[in-house]
Amino acid sequence: MKVAYLECSTGISGDMTLGALLDAGVERSVIEQAIASLDLPGVKLEVNEVMKSCFRATHIVVKHPEQHAHRHYSDIVKLLENATSLTNSQRSLAQDIFLAVAQAEARVHGTDVEKIHFHEVGAIDSIVDIVGAAVGFDLLGCEQVHCSPIPTGRGQVRIDHGICSVPTPGTAELLKGIPLVDVPIDAELTTPTGAAIVKTIVDRFGPMPAMTINEIGYGAGTMEFASRANLLRLFVGEVSVATGMDEVCLLETNLDDISGEVIGHTKEQLLIAGAKDVYTIPVHMKKNRPGVILSVICSPQDREQLEAIIFNETGTLGIRRQNLWRSTLHRQQHSVLTSFGSILGKVAWNRSGETSFSPEFEACSQLAKEHSRPIREIYRAALTAFEQQQPEKQPESPLTASHKDQSSHDHDHRHDSHSHDHDTHSHDHDHDHDSHRHDHD
Incomplete structure (x- = not known):
């Protein structure tokens, strides 16, 4: 099973996430094409290789003209709906991330989602970070995303509503139910955008699973810390899951x-x-x-x-x-034909490939009522019908199907091997808080 693991040793932000994804091998051109389809004038993705405490990493800066717009959730949805380069799954994931922010801010401010207007997360660079992250994780194709406990940082920051303690109200609301860890740094380590991404995409929190690592991506934050590298590390690999x-x-x-x-x-x-x-x-x-x-x-x-x-x-x-x-045993739906009618049930295979059949209660109950017969009689008829079925009407064993697939794969591989060559961000609102000034809802 393909999994990703986010190691948030100094928190997480949108630009760090996008940087880690690109550093782990996600195709940059696909993300840039998706961003271009948002039709935001003058927006350019600048990707730089930087050093953070002697470690190489990818740093993202979103270049864009000065803006003053405060967007509502409906404005964001319209942007995503009109982005023709986004697939349905990418668009849906991006919408879910923005919705998580809107719901958190609505809770904090005691209002409705549709009345919330985004400040920081509605800014162009945050929109780009969220859409880029949605596209990046979709391209990774991982079945699960795991994550370390999240450090929020310490101290206070100035937001659009005044001076607030870290984590700010919107970020704290997004982090409800997520395990946190104390990292003694006086800065906002996890931003609203980072918290929303984690809230939406992560399946499990805790230590790194036992996995075979295939790729590692390093996403750089903007701030510099004396005691540690400001990096988000993304591991991509495989976790062995036994059959069944x-x-x-x-x-x-x-x-x-x-x-x-x-x-x-x-x-x-x-x-x-x-x-x-x-x-x-x-x-x-x-x-x-x-x-x-x-x-x-x-x-x-x-x-x-x-x-x-x-x-x-x-x-x-x-x-x-x-x-x-x-x-679990491999199982699938299967119908048998009896004198009372067709009865739906489940057929299961044990580890030796032997089958068993379990009629569905609802199907047997309905026929028992229609024919005014005891339900146990309907059950017996269904079991007898399954046992007496001709081999060609029996469902195929998954073991047989797997063997056929492997044989087909082996044949194709040998065939291919003999058939070659027949034709001769200074605007990074997500993690740049040196000035301690940014906008929140």
Whole structure:
């Protein structure tokens, strides 16, 4: 599995992210073409190789005419929609990053997303950084992005609304739920743009995973620190995942003050929202109160949405979560034809390639009602039909399919090997805070 890891030893900003992506090998011309399609007059991407405390890195400066515009979220969306060089996935990712900023600022200022006007993140250089980052991560094609805990820095900075402590209100809102680490530097290390990128693209926070490194990119910040290099390091590589393994998130909370009907309703809402499984376990809690543990298994990317449902529906004060690896058998949907009609189910293969079939309850229940027969009779008919199917109607084993694919690959490779040559930023608002002056919402 291809993964990326962001090592934020001195924080993260938009220009540092874009610099690290380009340094890791993302094609510059594709990013420049995407930026040009934003139709922002006079904008030019300047890419320089610099030294930071004796380490080589890529530094990005966005050259542009002086501007005074304060853009709303709708203005940003229109810019992205009219950018013809962006793919749908790149446009969607960029919109998600800007939306994260808008939602954070709306929360801070007690207003609606559409009424928020961007200051720093609406500036041309920040727009370029965010769009460039969205295009860059899309081009990387990683299945997961991991990240170290985030340092915010210390001290105070002057923003559009006055002097604020680090992290500024908008940045702090974006970093909710993200692990932070203290780095003793009196400066704003993580900017709103950097926080929004992390909030949107990162799947897991923590130490670097056990991975085989293929590329390393160094993105330089603008400030100079006496004690350490101001760098964002991006690792790109492979993580070995055994066949039949996938990562899931387990959410759990203890409930003792709501009715069974509310718990049942909550379970339904969680399943509708994409939970892989939801179940309850009876427990005795403090003061011997009877209660239940509500457990939810989901994809890591669905965690935030499902946690919101649990909080809203149950009123619980806390949710435990942990990421786990699970072993799974290969399975797929399959239908069998019985005297009662067609019945949908799942066929699974064990590690030896043997099959088992499980009819879907809803399909059997519907036929049982239509024919006024016991549901167990419908189940037996479905299982018998699967066992008696002719070989040509049985689904193909994934082991067989994999062998065919490998044989085809080997043949193609040998064929190819015998068929050669038959035809003879001074404007970097994201991380330049030496003047301690920049604009925020």
